[in-house]
Amino acid sequence: MTTADLLGKLLQVVMGLAVFAAVVGLLIFFIDKAPKKGRDYWQLTFFLLPAMLFIAVGLVYPAIRTSLLAFQDPSGDWTLANFVWTFTQPAAIRTLINTIIWVLLVPTISTAIGLAYAVFIDKSRGERYYKVILFMPIAISFVGAGVIWRFVYEYRGGDRDQIGLLNAMVVAAGGEPVQWLQTDPINTFLLIVVMIWIQTGFAMVLLSAAIKGVPTEQIEAAQLDGTNGWQRFLNVTVPGIRGALVVVLTTISIATLKVFDIVRTMTAGNFNTSVIANEMYTQAFRASEVGRGSALALILFVLVLPIVIYNVNVLRKQREIR
Amino acid sequence: MSSVAPADLPVGKNLGSLEAAEAAETAESTERGTKTARVKKRLTSRTATIISLIIAVVWTIPTFGLLVSSFRPADLIRDTGWWTIFQNPGFTLDNYADVLISTSSSSPQLGAYIVNSIAIAVLATLIPLVFASMAAYAFAWIRFKWVNWLFIFVFALQIIPLQMALVPLLQIFSTWLRPMQAWLHDMIPIIPEQNYLPLWLAHSMFALPLAIFLLHNFISEIPSDVIEAARVDGATHGQIFFRIVLPLATPALASFAIFQFIWVWNDLLVALIFSGGTQDVAPLTQRLAEMVGTRGQDWQRLTAAAFISIVIPLAVFFGLQRYFVRGLLAGSTKG
DSSP, X not given: OOHHHHHHHHXXXXXXXXXXXXXHHHHHHHXXXXXXXXXXXXXXXXXXXXXXXXXXIIIIHHHHHHHHHTTXXXXXXXXXXXXXXXXXXXXXXXXXXXXXHHHHXXXXXXXXXXXXXXXXXXXXXXXXXXXXXXXXXXXXXXXXXXXXXXXXXXXXXXXXXXXXXXXXXXXXXXOOOOOGGGSTTHHHHHHHHHHHHHHHHHHHHHHHHHHHHSOHHHXXXXXXXXXXXXXXXXXIIHHHTHHHHHHHHHHHHHHHHTOOHHHHHHTTXXXXXXXXXXXXXXXXXXSOOHHHHHHHHHHHHHHHHHHHHHHHHHHHHHHHHO | XXXXXXXXXXXXXXXXXXXXXXXXXXXXXHHHHHHHHHHHHHHSOHHHHHHHHHHHHHHHHHHHHHHHHHTSOHHHHHHSOGGGTTTSOOOOSHHHHHHXXXXXXXXXXXHHHHHHHHHHHHHHHHHHHHHHHHHHHHHHHSOOHHHHHHHHHHHHGGGSOHHHHHHHHHHHIIIIIHHHHHHHHHHSTTSOSSOSHHHHHHHHHHHHHHHHHHHHHHHTTSOHHHHHHHHHTTOOHHHHIIIIIXXXXXXXXXXXXXXXXXXXXXXXXXXXXXXXXXXXXXXXXXXXXXXXXXOTTOHHHHHHHHHHHHHHHHHHHHHTHHHHHHHHHHHTTOO
């Protein structure tokens, strides 16, 4: 990077800021100098204008257009071929199956570990530090996490020392080293481990907050009735945090359905590890199969839709109760 | 390790004293004090402590291994595991010097990409923040019936996955935005033809529905007395927005800003599609992903580069933890 490059970039940012400030200033000017007649309407329009314009261009129109593109062939004729391809080609079917495996395993396992951890460290000494450790991966980008875990899965052929932790452990236990990321079907599960590693902290923080909301009196009462720790957990704590459990499960499910960066970084979808979001990118932007890419995006939307609606409903009910 | 008792846990000094203060406070009401103390005792059994310690260790080791390796000489990384660092000692900063400073064409030259990541994230956070708070103010305080329907529509847009918008938006950008960028380049040659504009716009567009929803929740709870008093005093909407609403909404603005900053910093998908991939525009994550693809065995470079890419979000995480958690929890369904 030369100094001229750096100056150019700085200039871009400064100009971007200046133009943006000018736009906002102009809007506010119009808002305050609006004509007396229908003044509220004018002001409302100018307050909403930029956001609505961005949303219309960046989301509404593209979403409609993608839905149409999914039913078109490259020449623009209407067809179902894109969906036929998605549900008949072995590679595409494998993508769908992988996505289902992801969305079954990641939410359940990360919620289970997160819940166990939250219960175990609850009110213990150093709870805050325990939490930070588990929550930290969530600040790390999926790409960074991909590199971190590729290093764990690294394979060395021949008699060379293993530098990947997983293979080193296998060798220490007397086994043969494995090319983890190239071996189907174990590779999909190893990618799932990365997502679980990231999402467990999120589950733990939410569930920990919910557990602290369970009244001490209830646990105390159950204790007086002579229940053991496990019974108290099942019959008092779990019902008390049901709402939080649902929110955590659905939220992680949505994130998992859209997972892209991890697969892209670690295997690029090769060796039968592709998932819908990755395949969508590959088809639309690498293979120039815009129709197929759009069909996959639409399938993703249809899969996410019921979960989001359910999630919103639960959140709304929780808010009403509060 | 399995014999570690709770008393040996690495507890920070100030946290210990904090808990002592809490205990003293609760001790005032004797009944409550004993109750919490008893529950505390029962729940932290030895097995539970051991299991949580194991989980904590397993969760830390991968990142720790990366960090240790990034400071080891290349030949040691290549031939020995990082856990043998005491048998094969070696410490070097060459890896960082190589990925950051070195100008040889085989080096990743991350400097330019760090600048890009910052440049992208600053405006891609600021634009949606301002536009969303303006819209949220209008939705909350300028009342018309149809405006409520528009708000519900914007709220509902959160269910659209990013993937639905990518193809058409790229088409729009290449038909309309690209000629404008070329024109900008002709007018001011120091601005590269490939510039940040598409990324700023794309990130802002995708962020708005969630941002409007979150900020509306906060802004609509500002007491109406405050707003109405200002109106009676003759303040315009513009003045109310800048002098009253924005200062009062600072916590919500901070939470969203941090979430959006981290989101943009960590993003790969939007960058892959709209950046063009040159070192004029591409952010750090894209460069890192590219390095994995083309030089996946150069661990001395990958470890150092990966650590550089995660250090800023981690710094934000540790420095602004409260805001960070709040923003993240609120925004976790995004994308």
